[in-house]
Amino acid sequence: MxxxxxxxxxxxxxxxxxxxxxxxxxxxxxxxxxxxxxxxxxxxxxxxxxxxxxxxxxxxxxxxxxxxxxxxxxxxxxxxxxxxxxxxxxxxxxxxxxxxxxxxxxxxxxxxxxxxxxxxxxxxxxxxxxxxxxxxxxxxxxxxxxxxxxxxxVTLAASGQAQRISVTARGGARPDLSQARVVVSGGRPLGDAETFERVIGGFADALGGAAGATRAAVDSGIAANELQVGQTGKIVAPELYIAAGISGSTQHMAGIKDSKLIVAINKDPDAPIFEFADLGLVGDLFEVIPEIRAKLSV
Ligand SMILES: Cc1cc2nc3c(=O)[nH]c(=O)nc-3n(C[C@H](O)[C@H](O)[C@H](O)COP(=O)(O)OP(=O)(O)OC[C@H]3O[C@@H](n4cnc5c(N)ncnc54)[C@H](O)[C@@H]3O)c2cc1C
Missing domain, CATH: 3.40.50.620 (HUPs)
Known part of the structure; x- marks a missing residue:
């Protein structure tokens, strides 16, 4: 049966x-x-x-x-x-x-x-x-x-060739990217790890969400490897996905397609991400994010 x-x-x-x-x-x-x-x-x-x-x-x-x-x-x-x-x-x-x-x-x-x-x-x-x-x-x-x-x-008898030595949690108290209801992601323009953490991590924390990144951000050492979202990273499906300074490559979009609401912040009005975004904000992310946070008081 x-x-x-x-x-x-x-x-x-x-x-x-x-x-x-x-x-x-x-x-x-x-x-x-x-x-x-x-x-x-x-x-x-x-x-x-x-x-x-x-x-x-x-x-x-x-x-x-x-x-x-x-x-x-x-x-x-x-x-x-x-x-x-x-x-x-x-x-x-x-x-x-x-x-x-x-x-x-x-x-x-x-x-x-x-x-x-x-x-x-x-x-x-x-x-x-x-x-x-x-x-x-x-x-x-x-x-x-x-x-x-x-x-x-039920009894699950699990024994194999590999043995776990230790597990170190990364990302602090933030929810897991693949399970989070809100994801705030940043791209290459964040510039360095400290700025990424302050601007993207801080915004994610204020919204009770997870932080994500593009492969360009990961490859440039701006964000940790496990934050990569996309075809070769994690697939996410949050209620709200905020993409800040992200161009909208096919490989990145492959990982966020199932998000309920995509909000894009990009200073280039012709950035491909605006074709997919439900809400597009044309502007500098370093000005737009603080403005949103001030309006939401978070
Ligand atoms: C096989 C393969 C697999 C890949 N897998 C992935 C993957 O899993 N995930 C992934 O993300 N990528 C993946 N990539 C890479 C992908 O093709 C893109 O290169 C990458 O997504 C681009 O990242 P980005 O948007 O951060 O950078 P960019 O393409 O450089 O875009 C930056 C954007 O930020 C905007 N901007 C600049 N300054 C500001 C500012 N101050 N305020 C607001 N906006 C600003 C620009 O207008 C631009 O649109 C893969 C590529 C290959 C070949």
Whole structure:
């Protein structure tokens, strides 16, 4: 029988983001919660709670997941670096089909996904079963669900060749870029790391959001590597994306397409980003950002 397993790595928020996909797919579904708070209110038949203190390294986790995913026709996680790392390994181990970055579906075996930096949308028919999917949640808004799902404890035995020595958090208390509701990103004109942190980081903090950057900013040492947004960086889908001093290259836009509202600040009225922005402010970011902050009193 066709059945979906949603996989959440470290908390209920991921389950809520995947709920809309499960509703659209329309199959009965369970949620496997590896670590963090179990998402019990998204309409799952069962919540399988592994209850690990921390998410194991990818090779061990993929190995441990093998037995837990048996019997499911579809296995899905959020589209992010961790899913692509763990779920791609799992697909190899269990010889499953895999489609990443799913943004739509026509049937339980036919999915749409962006390709070539988002300039084309491919429809992919998967003949293998099971199929493993990574999903971009912006394409699947969820309907409200009532009631709470029963929780069952499961054992996830994760041991592999890699051992995590230490984890150092970067970016302080800011929300994770891929999960943030507000993202403020800056480009090359920020000039140096101190200015980037003061202008972009400060604005992001004032709005309770995450800071992001273009590859040009990262390559010039203005912003940290993990802040890169785009085709070769992180894919974001916030409620509000503010792009300051960003030209709007195809590669950058590929990472922000699913944002609900894009606000661009650029001093060049012909900058390509204005073609995509919902709101465009022509002006110098070093004047416009303080003006906005003063108006919002943040
Ligand atoms: C294979 C490949 C993969 C790539 N992947 C990525 C990716 O993942 N992410 C990514 O971002 N890029 C990526 N790039 C790079 C991309 O092509 C662009 O070079 C990059 O996005 C440009 O960054 P930028 O907008 O900061 O800089 P620029 O293109 O230099 O643009 C700066 C903009 O700021 C404006 N400006 C200047 N001063 C001010 C000011 N004071 N106030 C307001 N506006 C101002 C200018 O008018 C200009 O529009 C990739 C490129 C390749 C080839």
């Amino acid at each position: 066709s059945k979906l397993l949603l996989i959440t790595f470290d908390g209920g928020a991921e389950g809520h983001q995947l709920a809309g996909f499960a509703q659209k797919l329309g199959l009965p579904f369970d949620v496997l919660c590896i670590s963090g708070e179990a998402p019990t209110e998204i309409g799952a038949a069962r919540v399988l709670n592994a209850g690990l203190a921390e998410v194991p390294p990818a090779d061990a986790l993929a190995e441990g997941l093998k037995s837990l995913v048996a019997g499911y026709s579809h296995i899905a996680g959020l589209s992010n670096m961790r899913s692509k790392d763990v779920l791609a390994r799992l697909a190899g181990l269990i010889e499953a089909g895999m489609v990443t970055d799913v943004i739509g579906l026509q049937s339980p075996t036919s999915f749409t996904r962006p390709m070539v930096a988002g300039s084309v949308i491919a429809t992919v028919e998967v003949l293998a079963e099971p199929v493993i999917l990574t999903v971009r949640p912006a394409g699947f808004p969820a309907d409200p669900v009532s009631g709470s799902s029963p929780v069952e404890s």
